[in-house]
Amino acid sequence: MSIFTPTNQIRLTNVAVVRMKKAGKRFEIACYKNKAMSWRSGAEKDLDEVLQTNTVFVNVSKGQVAKKDDLSSAFGTDDIYTSSDS
Template identity: 80%
Template sequence: MSKIFTPTNQIRLTNVAVVRMKKGGKRFEIACYKNKVISWRNGIEKDIDEVLQTHSVFTNVSKGQVAKKEDLQTVFDTDNLTDICKRILEKGELQISDKERSAQLDASFKDIATIVADKCVNPETKRPYSVTMIEKAMKDVHYSVKPNRNSKQQALEVIRLIKTVLPLERAMMRLKVESSSKDAKKLKEKFIAL
């Protein structure tokens, strides 16, 4: 009967986010907690021990290959692991999973549709479109969200694209102007001229 051998000296890293940095032709990775990396970069989290799972620098986190001290010394000019980890945290790329990426894209898609629905109306009825109608029109024109651009920029692009399949125009702004009675006549004449 065979026996299953379980190594006792291996530490399993769970809930891991990998921050990767390529420098000097070599790849360096650190294992962090997902939500803490963003907090660290925004300046909310100050304690590096709360961010890092281990103070080791890896060449490959998933395989557990630790980076050589000579490589760290030549690339980072120091062998202090905490300083190197801080540099990688600040300048490295945060790797995200497919599920997280698709969730972010879905949220951006809905956000863009909401912005378009707020800013545009049907020119015949002067009534706003629902968010679901805008989403359907976005799918009809095969719009794909660009993760590196903000939602407002993309919403303006979507408005131009949707005009091909839906009657759409920007909603007119309504202004309410309050002034003292002595200036009211002058202002009224100027607004009528507009």
């Protein structure tokens, strides 16, 4: 009997799911729980330390990644590294 371990599966631990609803769609990102609190208080300045992954999800727990069409219609771009709000 062999145990199958998927190599492309990423386990998210100590996760805080941050949700945002924009243009009728809901988007989620996975953050470290303690770092997200530090980010909100202003103590943490590096966003890469807060995020667990650089992926924008529709559902973090199911691993459903947001479509590029949905990102571009809601934010004006499908590039996750730029901000249309600033």
